[in-house]
Amino acid sequence: MQYDVVIGLEIHAELKTKTKVFCSCKNEFGAMPNANTCPVCTGMPGALPIINKKAVELCIKAGLCFDCKISDYAVMERKNYFYPDLSKAYQISQMVYPICVGGHIDLESGKRMRLNRIHLEEDAGKLTHISKSIGSLVDYNRGGTPLIEIVTEPDFSSASEVDEFLKRVREALVFAGIADCKMEEGGMRCDVNLSLKPQGSKEFGTRTEMKNLNSFKSVTRAIEYEIKRQTEVLNSGEKVMQETRKWDDAKGKNMTMRSKEEAQDYRYFPDPDILPISITDGDVKKIKDEMPQLPAQRRAKYIEEYGLTAQDAKQLTTSKYVSDYFENCVALLNLPKKISNWILTDLLRLVKDQEEFVFPIDEKRLVQIIQMVEDKKVTKALGLELLELCQSSEKMPEELAKEHNMIANITAQQIEEILVKFISDNPKAVEDAKSDPKAMGFIIGHVMKCTQGKANGALVRQLVDKLILQK
């Protein structure tokens, strides 16, 4: 039988706040175990949570990225369950009144993927199982760090849709400065709910939930595996069990983690230690005003308004930094296509392989170089040389060009003289040039060489055309 695949996602992302969500401990990855802890995040008796305003703002921001409705009233609730990595034996999360409701992302195919909600919650600590004799150790550094959970509707029908969606989520969250989304550090996690139903059927089948998906690749592999597994179960006449399954990336398969019978009753109720959060239209507007335009919108603008190719638009929006750089340049010089070419072919080449991605020169200087080339004050080749020079100097390109005697100041007459001499010295080459464009390049190169590159390329081409090709 043919089946329709139905997938819904629960995505967790760690928020980029300086401090944890309910105390003032540092929110950082990689510190010594339990270095960033206090009575609040270790769940000491009598300690009380104080909500981090920044975390709420970032959650609202995430909602704005995906066109969610921002609630004016939100409540933090307690999700009660026992586990040693959970210091209070309850996780402060949200249930009935999340901060963001609804929302969607439109895939490239035009298919709309709906969000159910985005809510704020705290992360748990980390357990390390040492050995039978020593036991397990717990590190509460991660305990109490802020997370958002993005819950989607069951709108996905393939691994590729999920992959595209996840990448779009990551891109937006990173772009808006909400989260770093480093999947390998656990900065972004995705649980997959998947079920099959007979093709065309309206009724959903029994779903499984898959956990422990630590990379985009494993999400795709796990979905493909689970579709195959459920298909085989159904085809053999058996029923899919409602359960949580754990993905084992090394083995390339998943296995039962806990069945429905073992599912916990989390006994959610509003946390009496935290007052309900009220969010005004003014709060939302303020956050909205601070929001950068997102990559998807920027790409649309680059393609429609600036006439860039989809490929270039994509490359220019790989990070907010690159995109902002590009837009700053365009604001200075309204030649987006030219600027895009310079950035993507010439400037990117010069970026040093270092931790933080930075262009070697600022927008103002790049734009001046482009302007000089456009005005034919320097040739493209010298423009590139100027780029290099700018890296080791604070000076403006125009000044550098003068200092290095680069300004194209060769007159047409001088070029003509060079060409006339060339024609008389190389009759053969002249004949070849008439039939072979490559030879033409050779002649232009010769002129450039004689003028140390300071001849205006277009002018040279024009004169070559006049003196040689037309003859």
Add this chain to the structure above:
Amino acid sequence: MEYKDLTVMQLVDGIKTKKFTSESVVKYFIEQCKEKQHLNAVIEVFDDAVEKAVEIDKKISAGEQVGKLAGVPVAIKDNILCKGKKAGCASAFMQDFVSPYTATLVKKLEDEGAIIFARTNMDEFAMGGSCENTYYGACKNAHDDSCVSGGSSGGSAVAVAAGLCPVAIGTDTGGSVRQPSSFNGVVGIKPTYGTVSRYGIVAFASSTDQAAPITKTVEENEYVLQIMSGQDVHDSTSIKNDFAVDSPKQKIKIGLCRQLKDKIDGLKNSEKFYLAVKKLKEAGCEFVEVEVPHIENSLACYYVISPAEATSNLARFDGVKYTTRSKTAKSLEEVYVESRSQGFGKEVQRRIMLGNFVLSSGYFDAYYKKAKRLQDLLKIEFATAFSSCDVIMTPTTPDVAFKIGGKLNDPVAMYLEDLFTVPASLAGIPAISVPYAKDGHLPLGMQFMGAQKSEKILYQTAKLFQDLFKGGI
């Protein structure tokens, strides 16, 4: 003259003016604690108390500024954290727990020079109304050691009543300060919710927990509460409470709740209650009948909400981090189940079960949600009632202290002890218990409830009342 007969203010004054030293005061009360050990009111006297007293004396001799509680020994309930000191909630489970930080209220007291010198007995995790559910053995009534002290802050009330300290701090979730105060003939208040920071108090029911002073007189109570209170960055439910109304009321309007009339009339000591009404009328107070339609549902509501919150609050005591871990446990699940079964007392386990039940899926709407709605309703009803009166007067407890062991096997009878105290807890309004009469040799307290943040009127009424009944009824 003995130090135990002086008020907190007199002690501070004496110490500041060098009439006597803090050292002598602290030593005196430590001696009292030892002498009356059989009451089981004080669990531990801290060994650095005298040292701290000497420091205060030195500061005074050097002419340095000292605070409003300079050199006064204060006892705290065993569920309040003071860094480096044990805080065990009178539980076997927590017997070795040493506080890693200091509660805000303790810091406020210490900042004013108070010497936190002892911790007092209580019902385990503040659950109970007799101070019998305790690892340290039942605390005995200051007036009759065959009777209960009341609870859960029994140790604190007895310590003050028996002269073991000038002031003790208790916590009140459903009456845990007021009821033992009534049983022991001392003054205890439950302030407006949020007045005293809960940071550093082991939580029982977060939405009604409040710490407060227990003192011999109303004046001392007001003096100490003002020091303890204040909005706290560590407790988002704390509030700024300046005790409202500056000028005292010319004529106090006292409300009697119509819905409680039958209950009060049926009490053994109702005659005394109405005698008090009469005396207050003669003293110029006006009495009006007020309506709080749902007040009778308070007890049921409280015994849904408080166990629900307690269940969650007490989940962290899991044998993993700081509570005693079961030695027989072999798996993680056994660590939880066995440690908690062995560690928690019967009453605590009962309330944990109850709380889990009312929160569990399928029952949440019928119990917890309904109780919460009722709580909101009560708040509105009280607010309406206070538009026609300044305070509402009820007995603090249905009767005087009962015999030790008398209600131990009847939890519902024990819960009924909270009948009059629970409404103010649920509504978050202030309520004070003031002694006024005796039944035989056992004291009786009167409770006054006020509108949110109306502590000032409450204290004014309580002072008037205290002075009227100084010589008994």
